[in-house]
Amino acid sequence: DDSDAFVRICFFRISPTCSIMHLEFILTSVYTSHHSLTRNIHVTPLYKSMKSHRKSDSRVQLNTARKPHLHQKKLNQIIIRDFKPRKFNAPWWASYSHAQTILGVLFPRYKPVKYLPHRLTTSTGDSLLLDFLPALHTRTETDSEPLKAVKQTECMIRPIVKSDSFFVQNSKLIGELTGEQFYIHDDTPIVILCHGLESSSRGPHATRISRALQESGFAVCAVNWRGCGIDVDVAKVLNSPKMYHLGFTSDLKLIIEQIHTCIAPKSEIYLAGYSLGGNIVIKTLSELAKDDPNGSKYNIKGAAVTCVPFDPVSSANRGDVGISKLVYISRFLKTLKKKVEVIHGQYPHHNLDLDKVKRITSLRDFDEAVTAPIFGFENREAYYKYADSKPDLQHIQVPLLVLNALDDPLIEQGALPDETHVKDAPVKLVYSKNGGHCGFVDKLDGEAFMPSELARFLLHVHERNKNKMKTEIEAERNDESEAVTAPVSPVYRVPPSSPNRIEVEKQLDEDDELVLDTKISAIHIP
Numbered sequence: 156d157d158s159d160a161f162v163r164i165c166f167f168r169i170s171p172t173c174s175i176m177h178l179e180f181i182l183t184s185v186y187t188s189h190h191s192l193t194r195n196i197h198v199t200p201l202y203k204s205m206k207s208h209r210k211s212d213s214r215v216q217l218n219t220a221r222k223p224h225l226h227q228k229k230l231n232q233i234i235i236r237d238f239k240p241r242k243f244n245a246p247w248w249a250s251y252s253h254a255q256t257i258l259g260v261l262f263p264r265y266k267p268v269k270y271l272p273h274r275l276t277t278s279t280g281d282s283l284l285l286d287f288l289p290a291l292h293t294r295t296e297t298d299s300e301p302l303k304a305v306k307q308t309e310c311m312i313r314p315i316v317k318s319d320s321f322f323v324q325n326s327k328l329i330g331e332l333t334g335e336q337f338y339i340h341d342d343t344p345i346v347i348l349c350h351g352l353e354s355s356s357r358g359p360h361a362t363r364i365s366r367a368l369q370e371s372g373f374a375v376c377a378v379n380w381r382g383c384g385i386d387v388d389v390a391k392v393l394n395s396p397k398m399y400h401l402g403f404t405s406d407l408k409l410i411i412e413q414i415h416t417c418i419a420p421k422s423e424i425y426l427a428g429y430s431l432g433g434n435i436v437i438k439t440l441s442e443l444a445k446d447d448p449n450g451s452k453y454n455i456k457g458a459a460v461t462c463v464p465f466d467p468v469s470s471a472n473r474g475d476v477g478i479s480k481l482v483y484i485s486r487f488l489k490t491l492k493k494k495v496e497v498i499h500g501q502y503p504h505h506n507l508d509l510d511k512v513k514r515i516t517s518l519r520d521f522d523e524a525v526t527a528p529i530f531g532f533e534n535r536e537a538y539y540k541y542a543d544s545k546p547d548l549q550h551i552q553v554p555l556l557v558l559n560a561l562d563d564p565l566i567e568q569g570a571l572p573d574e575t576h577v578k579d580a581p582v583k584l585v586y587s588k589n590g591g592h593c594g595f596v597d598k599l600d601g602e603a604f605m606p607s608e609l610a611r612f613l614l615h616v617h618e619r620n621k622n623k624m625k626t627e628i629e630a631e632r633n634d635e636s637e638a639v640t641a642p643v644s645p646v647y648r649v650p651p652s653s654p655n656r657i658e659v660e661k662q663l664d665e666d667d668e669l670v671l672d673t674k675i676s677a678i679h680i681p
Contacts, residue, residue, distance in 0.1 A: 227552075231581035234457075234554045234619045238583060238612055243560075243604055245589035246597055252562035253478055255591025262596050263603045265363050270356065270377065271337045272315040272328065275413060277381075280394030282321060283406055284384045285312060286356040287337040287418075288365050288375035310417035311409075312337075326386035341421040344456075344617050345374040347410060350383070351430030351462075351593065353490045357385045360429055360593050360606075367606035371614045373425070376414060378432075380406065382494050389497045396502045396529050398494060401431055401467055402542035403530070404439040411439075415453040423620065425613050426458035429593050429605075430565075433460030433557075434544045440555065441547030457616035459556040459609040462563060462593045466570030467539040474565045475517040483565060483592075484518050495525055545570075549578040556583050556612040558605065560590025583612075 249255055270286035277283065315321060316334045339345060346368050350361050356377030365375045380399040382389045399406065407426075415424060428436040436458055443455070464470040474484050492512060499509045506528050515521050522535040532538040548555075561568050571586060587595070595605035 228581070230619075230623065231552070231554050232579070234616055235581045235583045237619070238554075238556070238615050240556075240558075240583070240585045241604075241608060241611075243587040243590055243595055244597060249594075249596050250589055252560075252564045252589070252591045253482070255560070255562070255589060255594030255596055256564055257482070257591075257594075258596045259591060259594030260359050262599045263363075264600050265359060265366065265603075267357070268362055268366050268369070270331070271335055272332060273312050273337060274315050274319065274321065275312050275410060277406065277409060279397070281381050281397075282392040282394075283381060283410070284315070284321065284356070284379040284387065284392070285410065286377040286379070288369055288377065289337070290340070290343045290372055290374040291369060310413065312413050312417055321388060321391055322386045323388050328386055337418060339374050339419045339422060341419075343374050343419070344372070344423040344425060344613075345376060345414065345419050346425045346427050346613060347407070347414065348375055348377045349407065349426070349428035349432030349435055350378065350380070351428075351432050353383065353487050354430075355379050355384045363603045364427060364429070364606040364609060367603070367610040368427070368613070371610040373610070373613065373617075374419070374422075376410065376418075378407070378410060382497075389494050390501065393494075393497065393501070396498045396507075398498075398529075399431075400526050400530060400538070400542065401434050401464065402438050402538075402544075404435055404442055407435055407439045408443070411443075411453050411455070422454070423456045423617060424454050425456055425616070427460065427609055427613065428458075429461045430464065433463040434465075434542065436460050437463065437544040437547050437551070437555070437557075438542075440553065441544070441550040444550050444552045455553055456620055457554040457613055459558070459612045461558040461605055461609060462566065462590075463544065463557060463559060464566050465543065465545045465572055466567065467542050468536070469567035469570040470565060471517075471519045471522070471539070473567045475519055479564045480517065485516075487518065488515060488521060491521060491525075498529075545572045545576055548572055548576050548582055549580050551580045551582055554581045554583075554612075554616045556585065556609065558585045558587070558608060560587045560592070560595070562589055563592045565592045 245255065249258055268288055270288055273285045273287060275283040275285055314334045314336055315332050317329060317332050319332075322328050348356070348361060348364055348368070350356060350358060354361065356365075356379050361377055365377055368375050379387070382393050382398045384392075397403075411424060411426075426436045426440065428434075437460060440455070440458060443453070447453070447455075474480065492515070495507065495512050496509065499507050507525065512521070512524055515524060519535060522538060527533070527535050527538045530538070532541065548557075557572075559566065559571055561571075572584065574584070577584065590605070593605065595603070595608075597604050
């Protein structure tokens with residue numbers, strides 16, 4: 156008919172040698188099988204690397220290559236498009252935002268997971284405690300070891316032993332220190348989980364998320380930021396006045412590097428985080444995208460975050476009033492002040508007014524008196540501007556799920572990003588009417604909504620990456636208008652009156668070698 160149409164032909168394998176006669180036969184067969192086509196057939200090439208070894212030889216050498224994959228950015232956008240988030244329905248007894256937030260610490264009920272405690276020493280001498288959770292199919296030391304090619308002295312992640320004395324006396328965690336090195340299957344994906352402000356890897360939210368990830372087939376590295384962790388002796392793990400903050404990405408990038416180098420060099424890496432941890436994940440992905448657009452350097456494939464405090468200025472204002480200040484902020488400040496006392500004792504010369512810190516009653520004042528000066532910011536406004544992850548969303552290069560509740564008592568609803576902040580980045584923004592801050596409680600027992608949703612998204616990304624060819628085929632079907640094209644030279648013309656003749660336009664290079672196109676991607680009807 157008169158409509159635009161085309162026939163796509165793909166040659167996945169061609170013999171190393173092929174004569175002009177063979178090529179003529181292929182094109183003639185194509186034409187005769189579509190004898191109703193009465194117009195010239197134009198072949199759009201994708202490769203031009205057929206060269207003859209001798210002028211006298213009628214055969215030409217084919218340097219064939221596989222069809223190039225669609226750009227990873229396009230694939231990531233398809234992965235985001237195909238993920239269907241579930242709707243959260245808050246029960247009547249937990250429809251209030253503070254009820255969701257408080258009950259989220261208690262319910263659904265959960266059982267502790269058995270971590271393998273490790274430590275990572277930073278360049279400043281501070282110790283990060285990393286709790287590893289093997290996937291359901293664990294490996295043993297008798298299996299092939301991914302550390303085989305890496306000298307043990309080069310790996311900065313080591314098991315914690317009793318002699319390290321990182322925990323307070325009589326801590327139950329000391330009994331878990333077996334000194335067992337964490338191993339992982341080469342094909343097992345691993346998730347690096349980042350907790351929120353003054354939480355830990357063994358808190359209720361991190362434990363539920365870790366278990367959901369493990370049940371989905373992931374190994375987990377649950378991070379404890381500097382000075383954080385159950386029963387941690389802060390004086391023994393901090394070797395500098397710096398702890399962590401909303402935009403402190405150095406530690407997470409070091410963990411990613413070490414896990415990729417020592418623990419899981421062949422595994423896909425995913426990131427997950429809630430509250431402050433989610434903000435750090437977004438900023439880390441943005442920073443890595445500048446030097447590693449596709450995440451290929453560390454094999455990062457995706458991320459999922461929840462309850463991210465976008466726009467720290469408005470979030471701090473919302474948290475420092477009413478019930479939020481009385482219940483949540485006061486608990487944060489209680490542990491933060493204790494750590495500042497330790498820092499002041501070890502570094503008395505640092506610019507900290509301990510008496511002033513003890514009188515602080517708001518998170519904004521703490522950031523002004525402690526966070527900003529310790530990390531070199533002029534004031535808290537400069538710190539908040541730097542820590543805001545909303546401008547970083549447009550730079551994300553891997554599939555990212557952002558799950559927030561509109562009734563979050565610690566995050567201003569108007570500060571949440573929209574599609575204008577995301578632009579064409581592979582980011583899925585999901586906003587629930589209810590959920591509070593890290594709550595999303597819809598039952599007292601059983602599967603927790605928020606952890607299972609994060610795990611479901613990461614599993615979706617992992618499975619689609621494994622089944623990449625299917626994703627590419629779907630992409631071509633849904634977006635044929637953006638098919639890759641190349642200069643149409645040479646052109647094979649099949650005159651309608653001579654179906655058995657092919658006029659091949661040849662183009663000789665400077666070395667007088669025959670150059671033809673090794674791949675036919677489409678037959679186009681003008």
